[in-house]
Amino acid sequence: MESFFQALTLAFSPYAIGAVGFGTFVGLVFGSIPGLTFTVALALALPITFSMAPVPAIGLLLGTYIGGMTGGSVSAILLGIPGTPSAAATVLDGHPMTKNGEASIALGTAVIVSVFGGVFSLVVMIVSVDLVSRIAIEFGPAQIFALVLFGFSTICGLCGPSLLKGLISGVLGLMIMTIGLDAIEGIPRMTFGSINMLQGVNLLVAMIGLFAVPFIIEAFSQKDDVSFGDRPMAKVRTELPSFRLLFKNLWLMIRCSVIGTGIGAIPGTGGAIASFLAYDHAKRFSKSGRKFGKGNIEGVIAPETANNAVTGGTLIPLLSLGIPGDPATAIVLAGLMIHGIVPGPALFMNHEVEVYGMYVAVVLAYFWVLGLQLLGIRLFVHVLKVPREMLAVVVLVLCAVGAYSIRNSAFDIYSMAVIGVGAYVLVGLRVPITPIILGMVLGPTLENEFRTAMMLSEGELSIFYTSPTVVIFFGLAALIIILQGISELKLRRRSRQEVQTTDA
Template structure:
């Protein structure tokens, strides 16, 4: 392990990597701080522009966007009582009241400190735990990979909204898209309809841009995403900053909340939103006399921010070690890793060790960069939240079209992106979730290829999946995960409903 780390360090400590980490954090904070945008959208839009970069700088920038956007969501939560991201919904409960008291800078400083603390805990968990989990790779064969892919597809249950059936329909549509083109095993063309451009299949990035970016832009143009307008920020006292004593008093809360976030983030299908709710409730439960949660309590900012950032890097643990994208951002990053030649899963650390360790160590450094940018550029980020939404929408559409065209210098991919954008928009109208489409595209071919190979090994007998211990374990885990995810979903909905009832409509936004 030490040798791999020493090989990784020269790949990490370059000027190029430093520039792209800073750029990623900057872009992430901007997208996170504007309601209606998010880090996943930023990652999707910028993936095409990373193709000419090496694997390390490209993936460092994309993961940095993820980290920066999580902190960025707290800015509007504190300023205008509207969370920029779902994970920042609990932050506004004490952040906005503190801002209304004229202590906006203190609230933002607390959010930045807690976000950095939680992010560091999460990144260190990823660095130390992911390689240990990956050591089971030597026991994996085709049957295990099939069971693992099915286990990953079970995450659809957590991203299906109110109906698992609708999630399964979306996931099946994604698997269907993945079958387009020439079958790698038999050489037979499938669903090409005589088009030579379809022989190589439908590019996943074109689908990603359509499903995540174009569909959202159509919603914004049609006004289905309401933006809060006309909200003025109360001028804060420039001398009102977070003191060292106040920071020290929140350290136990940040430590506990970061641990909660890292644990929840490592479980596929959860993420920062549920972690922030749980951490806030835990901090409120342990409140000391005189601590008034809901009225501008610093611990009410520290708890959700350290928890939702504690979940960020931890969500990459199941992705990198098992190839299971636990949420929408992880599914997008799965596509990014694949496009840069890194096959995530049990063998990632053995086949691409130096590159992976460079990225993992870079995740730790990204948290420090986020703190420095937040400390010195926060006034700029606050002003960015006032950019006209119409201008942003038009600019993002142009960027998406450019990115789709750059895949193969072909307008065909632009048309594919626009078609899937329209499909995803109408799917949202009937409450068919878009995220399972990406899971189906990514995991469907893995499941298909390894199912074929497994049946060849067993002469067509399906009992091979029940005779091998790891396969059987994944099958059992699949059913357990579906049950837990639905239970967790009910709990989260209950918590969200309670927060909404207590704190008003901005929490829902």
């Protein structure tokens, strides 16, 4: 209890409240602009946290994450273009509501249900993290290796339409992370005699390159394609929904929160899947199912509750096991590690105050979301009118500042440029980027735990098949890959049959 009060004091300092508010504002702005996701915002915000104390720093990152997740609904409702992938399902009924002249109530409802989903998932997270940590504390190197392998295979398997390309992307991430000094024996690997390369490819530099540079190239290439300036949005405000409306949909909100939290807890899934599942669920069980797609408020409530519930869900494997489920939580993980907070089973033993501080920061972030969205919606409407290419110029400068400030080295700026352009080409070839970043995050753990396990067993591989936990994780990893392979084969067979039918 003492730790909790200590955390409250830290989180409620004006500095921490301001940091969470700043992060939430940045997240909302980035989330509301189509193409400029909150992952970019997180990558750019990370260097700002270097000089901050742990609780305000993590609060800023969590605020950016939560603000970004909520901000996606603004452009989804007003423009019919989702600001983030997780807001894609909101477009289906949110934008028709705007066309029907109900934009204000759609925005207001989206904010309220987002806060509900987020707080619901936070409660589930608080209970689950402690529980999972208590189980995972018994894990040795072999178990951790198997667990990381399982998490990694899930991410590679679920993040894109092609399992093969997902795996290629993951292996590329793992390869990049082996560059530099070997962590166990201190031997240089693939450094070509360069001193700069000895520290390896910096994770933060890579993150900035992977997420921000492709956006800049896209914005510069398609500068005339996207223009929101001429759309009439000036009279929009946020109108709070009535208690009657909220009470009527309370059971739907609870069900969608459960969907969001559950989906979020599975690495490699994320907000987009959760929001579409919730939308489908709401449509299927609604009494007014026929009105879906024409401006039904339930079609806004379901996806917005679910995608915000994902935030708490993704933090469960991150905090309890050290496995980030998506790029955004991978950046949060990097932020935690910068401040010496290593997520995993021992997190509560070593950093109890900081963990409680994070919980409080999440609640604070939702209060900020509520306040900023209710009072500042007109500002976001104006932000949407700023040309995307002009924002890209600012992002370019922020990228360079971020990459340079990590080690005060121009080498990191060159690395960022090369990785970013490489990522852009890979995205163009439909190779998913998420497994690269997660390969980079999980790669060192994967290698170090395997090597430690082999040292402990004096070279006996039996350490990897005598423990039931290890066998279960290996089995689950194989199952995920096999199931994904089967689903791809089924999809192809179905497409081939459709082609044959069409030809006939």
